[in-house]
Structure formats: C-alpha cells, structure tokens
Amino acid sequence: MSNQMTTDIFASNDIAGFIEHSVEVMAVMEKIKIKISEIYEKYGFQPFATRLVEDADVLSQKGIDSKELFSLNFLSRGTEYIPGEDRRILALRFDLTVPLARYIGQHSNVMKFPFKRYQIQKVYRAEHAKVATGRYNEFYQSDIDVIGQGSIDLTHDSEFPAIICDIFQNIFNLERFVIRISNRKFLEGLFREYGVNDVTLIKQCIKIIDDIEKVSEQETIDRLHSVGLDMEKGRELLDFFREISSMNPMKTIPYLRGKFSNSLILQGIDELETVFEGIGMNGVSTSHFKFDPSIARGLDYYTGTVYETLLLDYPELGSVCSGGRYEDLVGTLARNKNIKYPGVGISIGLSRLVPTLIMKGHLSCDDYKTTSIMVSCQDKKFINKYIALGSMLRRNGHNVEIFQQRNKKLAYQLEYAEKKGIRYVLIANSYEFDEGKINVRNMITKETTSIALSELLTYFASMN
Amino acid sequence: MSNQMTTDIFASNDIAGFIEHSVEVMAVMEKIKIKISEIYEKYGFQPFATRLVEDADVLSQKGIDSKELFSLNFLSRGTEYIPGEDRRILALRFDLTVPLARYIGQHSNVMKFPFKRYQIQKVYRAEHAKVATGRYNEFYQSDIDVIGQGSIDLTHDSEFPAIICDIFQNIFNLERFVIRISNRKFLEGLFREYGVNDVTLIKQCIKIIDDIEKVSEQETIDRLHSVGLDMEKGRELLDFFREISSMNPMKTIPYLRGKFSNSLILQGIDELETVFEGIGMNGVSTSHFKFDPSIARGLDYYTGTVYETLLLDYPELGSVCSGGRYEDLVGTLARNKNIKYPGVGISIGLSRLVPTLIMKGHLSCDDYKTTSIMVSCQDKKFINKYIALGSMLRRNGHNVEIFQQRNKKLAYQLEYAEKKGIRYVLIANSYEFDEGKINVRNMITKETTSIALSELLTYFASMN
Numbered sequence: 001m002s003n004q005m006t007t008d009i010f011a012s013n014d015i016a017g018f019i020e021h022s023v024e025v026m027a028v029m030e031k032i033k034i035k036i037s038e039i040y041e042k043y044g045f046q047p048f049a050t051r052l053v054e055d056a057d058v059l060s061q062k063g064i065d066s067k068e069l070f071s072l073n074f075l076s077r078g079t080e081y082i083p084g085e086d087r088r089i090l091a092l093r094f095d096l097t098v099p100l101a102r103y104i105g106q107h108s109n110v111m112k113f114p115f116k117r118y119q120i121q122k123v124y125r126a127e128h129a130k131v132a133t134g135r136y137n138e139f140y141q142s143d144i145d146v147i148g149q150g151s152i153d154l155t156h157d158s159e160f161p162a163i164i165c166d167i168f169q170n171i172f173n174l175e176r177f178v179i180r181i182s183n184r185k186f187l188e189g190l191f192r193e194y195g196v197n198d199v200t201l202i203k204q205c206i207k208i209i210d211d212i213e214k215v216s217e218q219e220t221i222d223r224l225h226s227v228g229l230d231m232e233k234g235r236e237l238l239d240f241f242r243e244i245s246s247m248n249p250m251k252t253i254p255y256l257r258g259k260f261s262n263s264l265i266l267q268g269i270d271e272l273e274t275v276f277e278g279i280g281m282n283g284v285s286t287s288h289f290k291f292d293p294s295i296a297r298g299l300d301y302y303t304g305t306v307y308e309t310l311l312l313d314y315p316e317l318g319s320v321c322s323g324g325r326y327e328d329l330v331g332t333l334a335r336n337k338n339i340k341y342p343g344v345g346i347s348i349g350l351s352r353l354v355p356t357l358i359m360k361g362h363l364s365c366d367d368y369k370t371t372s373i374m375v376s377c378q379d380k381k382f383i384n385k386y387i388a389l390g391s392m393l394r395r396n397g398h399n400v401e402i403f404q405q406r407n408k409k410l411a412y413q414l415e416y417a418e419k420k421g422i423r424y425v426l427i428a429n430s431y432e433f434d435e436g437k438i439n440v441r442n443m444i445t446k447e448t449t450s451i452a453l454s455e456l457l458t459y460f461a462s463m464n
Numbered sequence: 465m466s467n468q469m470t471t472d473i474f475a476s477n478d479i480a481g482f483i484e485h486s487v488e489v490m491a492v493m494e495k496i497k498i499k500i501s502e503i504y505e506k507y508g509f510q511p512f513a514t515r516l517v518e519d520a521d522v523l524s525q526k527g528i529d530s531k532e533l534f535s536l537n538f539l540s541r542g543t544e545y546i547p548g549e550d551r552r553i554l555a556l557r558f559d560l561t562v563p564l565a566r567y568i569g570q571h572s573n574v575m576k577f578p579f580k581r582y583q584i585q586k587v588y589r590a591e592h593a594k595v596a597t598g599r600y601n602e603f604y605q606s607d608i609d610v611i612g613q614g615s616i617d618l619t620h621d622s623e624f625p626a627i628i629c630d631i632f633q634n635i636f637n638l639e640r641f642v643i644r645i646s647n648r649k650f651l652e653g654l655f656r657e658y659g660v661n662d663v664t665l666i667k668q669c670i671k672i673i674d675d676i677e678k679v680s681e682q683e684t685i686d687r688l689h690s691v692g693l694d695m696e697k698g699r700e701l702l703d704f705f706r707e708i709s710s711m712n713p714m715k716t717i718p719y720l721r722g723k724f725s726n727s728l729i730l731q732g733i734d735e736l737e738t739v740f741e742g743i744g745m746n747g748v749s750t751s752h753f754k755f756d757p758s759i760a761r762g763l764d765y766y767t768g769t770v771y772e773t774l775l776l777d778y779p780e781l782g783s784v785c786s787g788g789r790y791e792d793l794v795g796t797l798a799r800n801k802n803i804k805y806p807g808v809g810i811s812i813g814l815s816r817l818v819p820t821l822i823m824k825g826h827l828s829c830d831d832y833k834t835t836s837i838m839v840s841c842q843d844k845k846f847i848n849k850y851i852a853l854g855s856m857l858r859r860n861g862h863n864v865e866i867f868q869q870r871n872k873k874l875a876y877q878l879e880y881a882e883k884k885g886i887r888y889v890l891i892a893n894s895y896e897f898d899e900g901k902i903n904v905r906n907m908i909t910k911e912t913t914s915i916a917l918s919e920l921l922t923y924f925a926s927m928n
Contacts, residue, residue: 016547018515030511041834042858044865047494051482056539067540074590075520075535075555083480091539112883126538153868155847281851370505383619387745394506401508404619419576
C-alpha cells in the first residue's frame with residue numbers, strides 16, 4: 001500500500017519533462033540499472049558510457065529533427081558554448097546509438113569486432129513534454145548493440161529475445177509479454193508484391209505501418225491508398241498481418257514459403273527462419289515471441305530484423321523494448337569510409353516502464369531497500385558502544401545504519417527505520433550493555449528478542 | 465603493460481573538456497561506481513539521483529559564478545529552453561549538493577530525517593577546460609551527505625573518514641593517503657585571536673589559507689598581511705599549522721586546550737575532540753587522519769568540520785575527497801523557511817582519480833572484465849550447439865559470449881577473447897561433439913585441456 005503512494009510523480013514546483021520520483025522509486029531505478037547490467041554481462045556485453053554532448057551537425061545528419069535537439073550554451077553570455085577553434089556547436093545526445101556510432105568512428109582502430117556493449121544513460125529531447133503520456137525531455141534508455149566490422153552474422157539477432165525474456169521475467173517479474181518480430185526485407189518485398197515499387201512510396205508505406213496502432217483500421221487503409229495501394233489490397237494486407245501474427249512463429253515460415261515467389265520476400269523469410277530457429281535454441285518459449293508483419297519501426301536505418309515488445313496487460317505503454325538490424329551504423333563518421341559497421345540492437349525505455357511496474361505491483365520498493373540493520377540510539381552517552389557494534393556488523397557483511405541523533409524517541413527511530421525499509425533495529429541501554437545482551441526488533445514481525453551480544457552474528461546469519 | 469597503453473585520454477576529434485576513455489577504462493569507471501555504492505550502502509546511505517537541470521536562478525544564488533554555468537537552449541531557435549509559463553531559464557547542475565538541497569526543499573514533507581543519501585552523477589562547468597591539469601567541463605562527483613531537520617549530531621562527522629578509508633583501501637588499493645581534518649570555528653577563532661575581527665576580512669583570510677598550497681609560503685604571508693595580519697604573525701601562524709599537522713591527532717586536543725582561551729577556538733577544539741574520538745571508534749588508524757589547521761575549503765557555507773584527502777604519492781592531484789559540515793543546506797529553498805537543514809558530507813572526484821589509479825597500477829583493467837567464458841565458432845554449421853552450450857553455462861551463473869561470426873580464424877577469435885579479458889575459450893568441432901568432449905583454453909596459462917562435456921561445470925566450479 002505505502003509503495004503505491006510513493007509512486008506518484010512529483011509535480012509541485014517541478015520542471016515538466018524532467019521528472020523526478022520519490023526517494024523510494026529513485027532507489028529502485030538505480031538498482032534496476034545494475035540488475036539489468038548484470039544480465040547484459042551474462043551475454044557478453046560490456047559496460048560503455050559516452051559524454052553528454054555531440055557535435056550538433058553529427059546529430060542533425062543522423063535523422064532527428066533539429067527542433068528536438070537541445071544545445072549547450074553559456075548562461076552568462078546567452079551564446080552557444082563552442083569549444084576549440086572549429087566553431088562546432090554542441091547538442092545533447094537524443095539517443096545512445098549515435099554516440100556509439102561516433103565513438104566507433106573515432107576509435108575503431110583500437111577496438112576489436114564484433115563489439116558488444118551496453119549503455120544505460122539518460123537522453124534528451126527538446127520536444128513539448130507530455131508527462132501524462134510519458135513523453136519526457138529527459139529519460140533513461142538502456143541499450144545493447146553488437147556491431148561488426150564489415151559484417152555481422154544473422155544469428156546474433158536471435159540472442160536479443162533471450163535477453164529480453166531474461167530481464168522481463170527475472171527482474172521485472174512479468175510473464176504476459178510478447179516480442180513481436182518482423183523483417184524489413186519481407187515488408188518491403190510485400191509492398192513490391194502489392195504493386196508499390198517506388199522507393200519513396202515504400203518508405204511512406206513503412207511509416208504508415210509503423211503508425212498502425214495509433215489510428216483506426218480504415219484510416220490505415222485510406223493512408224495506404226493515398227500512396228498507391230488499392231483499398232481492396234490494403235484490406236487484404238491487414239487481414240494477412242492478422243493471420244500471420246496469430247500463428248505459432250515456427251509454423252509461419254513453411255506457410256509463407258509456399259505463398260510467395262518474390263525474391264526480397266523470400267530473403268526476408270530466410271532471415272526470419274534463421275532468427276526464429278536461433279531464438280528457440282536460446283531457450284525462448286514460443287509464447288514470448290511471434291512473427292508480426294505489422295511491426296515496421298519508424299526509423300529509416302533498419303534493414304533486416306525488427307523487434308517490438310508488448311506488455312499484454314499494459315498495451316497503453318506501447319512498445320517497451322524495440323530495436324532491429326541496420327546495415328551501417330557509423331557511415332560518414334568512420335575513419336575509413338570503405339568499411340561498413342552493421343549491427344543489431346535493442347533499447348528499453350526504463351523511465352516509463354519502471355514506475356509503471358512499481359504501480360502495478362510487479363516491482364516492490366521494499367525489495368530494493370539497501371540498509372538491513374539499524375543500531376538505535378537510546379542514550380547518546382553510549383554512542384561509542386553503538387558505533388563499535390555497528391562497525392562489527394559491517395565488517396561481517398551487513399549494511400548498518402547507526403542512528404546518531406540525540407533525544408529522538410524510540411518511536412521516532414522505529415518510524416524512521418520503517419520508512420527506510422530497515423529489517424532489524426538493535427536496542428540497547430545500560431542494562432543491556434551490563435548484561436552483555438541486545439534487544440533485536442524484527443520490523444516485519446514487530447517482535448523484539450533479547451539476544452546475547454556474542455550470539456548476534458549467528459542470529460543474523462540464521463535469519464538470512 | 466597493455467593496460468597502461470589503453471589509459472591514454474583520447475584527444476583526436478574529441479571535444480576538449482568532455483573527456484572519454486578507452487572501453488577498458490570506461491568499464492573500470494562504471495564498475496567502480498557500483499563498488500563505491502556498495503560501501504556507501506554498508507553505512508546506511510541510500511541511492512539518489514536528480515535531473516540534469518535546475519532553475520538557473522537557484523544555481524546562481526548558491527554561490528557559483530554564473531560564468532561557470534551552462535544553460536539549456538533550443539538548438540533550432542537559438543533561444544533558451546523555457547518550460548511552462550513562468551519564464552524560468554534552465555542551467556546544468558554544477559555540483560550534487562544544490563540539487564539535493566532543492567529536492568529536500570520541495571519534498572521534506574514526505575521525507576524522514578536524518579536523510580543519508582549517496583549520489584554519483586556527472587556535473588557540468590562552463591569554464592575553459594584544461595585537460596592536462598584535470599579541469600574538465602563534464603566530470604563525475606561521488607557524494608554522500610547526511611542531512612538533519614533542525615539539527616544533525618556531531619558524531620556523524622566521524623563516520624566519513626571511516627568510509628573514505630574503506631573505499632581507498634578496499635577499492636582503490638591505496639594505503640598512503642591521509643585525511644586532513646580541521647574546523648572552521650577553530651580557524652575563525654584563530655584569526656580573531658590574531659587580531660582579525662572583521663567578518664569580511666576573516667572570509668578573505670580563509671580563502672588565502674585555502675590556497676596555501678598553490679603559492680609560496682612568502683606569498684601566503686604577504687596575502688595575509690594585505691588583509692591585516694602582521695608579517696610576523698603570519699609566519700607564526702604557518703609555523704603553528706606545521707607543528708599541529710605533524711602531531712598525532714589525538715594528542716593535539718589537550719595541547720591546544722592549554723594554549724588558547726578564545727571561546728570560538730575552544731568550541732572548535734571541543735568539536736574536533738568529539739570527531740576524532742568517533743573516528744577512532746569507527747576503526748580508522750591514526751596514520752590515515754590528522755588535524756591540519758591549514759585545511760579551510762574555499763566554499764562559504766562550511767561552518768564546522770572540514771575534510772581534504774591527500775594521496776601522499778600523488779600530491780599533484782590535490783585533494784581527491786573533500787567536504788565538511790554546513791549549518792543550513794536548504795535555506796531559501798525550504799517550504800518552511802523557519803526550519804534549518806544542517807548536514808555534513810564529502811565528495812570524491814572520480815573523473816581524475818580513477819584514470820590516475822589505473823595509470824599508476826593501483827587499479828587493473830583486467831580485474832574489471834565482465835565476460836569470463838567464450839564459446840568459439842569453429843564451424844558455423846554447429847552454431848546451434850554453440851548456442852546451447854553457452855545457454856547452459858549462463859544458466860549456471862557464468863558470463864558467456866558466443867562468438868558467432870563465420871569464417872573468422874581461431875587466431876582472431878583468441879585475440880578477440882584476450883582483448884576482452886575473457887579467461888576461458890571453449891573450442892569444439894565435429895570430432896569433439898562426436899566424442900562428447902570440449903577443448904578449454906585457459907587464456908592466462910595458454911594451456912588447452914580436453915574435458916568431457918558432462919564434466920564442464922565441475923571444471924569451472926573448481927577453477928573459481
């Protein structure tokens with residue numbers, strides 16, 4: 001109950017779009033980042049972090065509307081902060097992919113490929129914040145990518161669904177989620193099959209498909225019509241999407257092979273087959289992934305596999321983990337422009353997801369409390385004894401707070417311990433010290449037990 | 465050797481002042497942050513993180529020169545980003561103390577005090593970067609503070625030296641460091657004793673003392689003379705500083721009590737006595753702390769205990785961990801302006817310290833590698849077997865990379881594993897799979913052992 005109360009997003013006196021949570025939720029977020037890192041590391045991804053700013057030119061050329069970029073200025077002069085002699089304007093990173101690309105472009109000569117990195121940092125967008133719908137100016141992205149030099153084998157694409165499952169099941173305590181997978185070659189081939197052959201029109205079709213869940217079915221059909229697809233064919237396409245996404249992913253491959261002869265479609269099907277087979281080998285249940293041809297991803301640079309992840313009970317969150325495969329990450333930023341750096345990766349949007357999971361009861365703030373024992377202060381004249389007791393417990397591996405404020409009633413100290421999620425409060429005054437004993441209050445059962453000081457470590461060992 | 469090479473700070477094509485390191489050093493930094501957090505938690509501090517930006521007005525009123533502040537602007541319009549209707553200009557945080565104060569000012573009604581938090585985030589200064597001397601525009605601070613509502617007991621000041629020792633000895637592998645401690649009341653009393661009574665002049669004296677190591681002794685004497693202290697008294701003062709800081713800290717207290725009668729000095733001595741006694745109780749050896757009256761700290765807001773930490777072998781780094789006690793953190797930012805929020809805290813400057821410790825051999829990048837086993841790819845047709853093997857090892861707690869690039873020679877794969885600090889490479893082809901065996905190459909001893917697949921887990925268990 002109390003957890004639910006603390007999950008409110010602070011509004012008073014706040015800067016909209018730069019959200020901050022209660023200290024309890026903050027603690028969960030900081031700890032979740034570490035737990036996710038551990039799973040990334042289990043799969044061979046290594047820690048990585050980049051600076052806050054990039055050349056504004058680099059960001060603008062990477063496909064974001066420059067209206068969405070924050071620049072870094074001198075407060076006192078009101079002018080852009082420009083380092084060095086080269087008149088570069090700096091802007092804040094809007095994602096974690098461009099900084100990775102820029103870093104590889106600079107340092108590929110001292111790196112070994114494939115390069116598998118994880119990166120959990122905040123990103124910044126200068127759009128109008130809508131806190132209610134989760135559109136923030138500052139938010140966490142939690143990214144993993146594997147980047148090859150020249151090429152990156154297709155089986156890498158199969159590992160990401162296993163990682164998503166590991167995180168969603170073991171950290172987020174979620175079972176009802178599905179990773180929707182498609183392939184850009186398949187989708188593009190499909191539009192060609194349906195008579196759309198112009199590259200620009202195909203791009204428009206992909207964007208329309210990417211928005212499929214934001215508008216009505218009729219609206220999607222109308223939009224596809226406006227870029228050259230017959231109304232009838234549009235309806236047929238949506239029916240086809242529905243049919244495929246309701247099937248077991250492993251059964252879709254032979255079914256589709258029999259249906260199409262278009263070479264781009266068949267290439268997409270071949271890729272999907274390899275990926276699906278690998279996903280199975282990685283131990284992912286077919287209840288957690290499916291082939292959904294209506295997954296397109298808005299960004300231009302995807303060229304193969306694309307992923308979105310849907311929480312079945314919270315569809316209003318949209319895709320909580322998305323990504324895909326791209327032919328060349330580094331592009332014009334490379335030292336040697338003849339080498340391509342293809343890759344595949346996913347990103348989890350933690351800033352919306354974690355508070356929702358707390359509110360819905362999947363994550364409990366209590367599980368993320370960091371102090372387990374508090375030595376209370378019954379009489380400040382014994383402070384040195386309290387400190388010695390706390391130090392001894394710390395040396396034996398416990399996280400211990402020594403309450404050190406004089407003249408605070410025990411009731412206040414217990415309230416304090418409760419708020420902080422502390423499990424045991426030690427209570428001792430002259431009587432206990434004389435007797436070589438200590439009272440241990442279990443904050444969950446509310447029971448207090450008198451224990452010989454010499455038995456204290458054994459007692460805590462038995463409680464864990 | 466190779467570690468030393470990788471510690472170079474990248475310069476090429478970089479933005480001066482926003483430094484980035486090699487991926488090996490990055491990994492150490494990310495992991496060190498977690499290890500430090502664990503020590504903070506051992507002492508009852510809880511995780512805390514704030515947004516990137518604050519109201520520019522709030523930052524300016526908190527004592528920083530507004531020339532050192534970055535503001536957040538719209539790149540496309542060239543104007544400040546101003547959220548909401550209230551025309552507030554946003555600036556990037558320059559430390560972690562003001563954001564803490566602002567947060568407490570907003571949310572004290574739902575918080576319990578004392579509030580012990582740790583916060584490890586980057587801060588931003590718009591000064592001219594001097595990378596060679598470690599003056600950056602973006603750098604990590606690692607802060608802990610304990611904040612009281614109304615009051616904060618003096619014994620809290622004793623805990624910080626124990627935490628510094630814990631981190632410096634157990635994480636940084638340093639023994640030759642000393643925490644220099646003084647007290648602002650003592651220092652102010654001393655200037656009054658020496659005839660400086662004007663508050664503004666005393667502040668100037670404190671700033672001169674804070675700069676004592678940046679200039680010659682004669683220069684300090686001249687500066688003190690310029691604000692009203694006789695040359696003779698100035699020399700006497702510096703001699704006195706030297707005398708005290710060479711003494712065992714526990715012996716300084718009775719010695720100083722006999723020497724002064726000024727009440728402010730005596731109050732400072734009383735405070736130092738309590739703090740020193742507590743430091744001993746917290747298990748800190750007298751070789752790691754001393755009373756050094758020449759420690760002043762530049763900031764106005766310190767009112768009692770002040771700390772600086774010197775690495776005896778790297779004095780050029782200056783103080784690597786500093787802090788102190790302040791009477792009121794929140795001040796005008798409080799909801800209820802009648803309540804004071806005094807506190808005490810320290811800050812470690814990780815961005816300069818960690819790369820130096822790597823270069824000097826105290827930290828080894830090898831100790832911070834995250835992948836322990838790699839399944840090599842001898843023949844891509846066995847990829848499903850490699851994936852199954854890797855998955856099995858992951859389920860048993862190992863961090864495993866499955867090399868998935870086809871047609872990469874074993875020599876390349878071993879180089880890759882070595883660069884990534886992977887300890888074991890598994891090598892299997894049709895012969896091994898037929899025989900139910902696997903070759904395990906130990907990357908440190910360079911030995912390869914053939915092991916039955918059924919024995920593999922036992923083998924790794926025995927190696928750890």
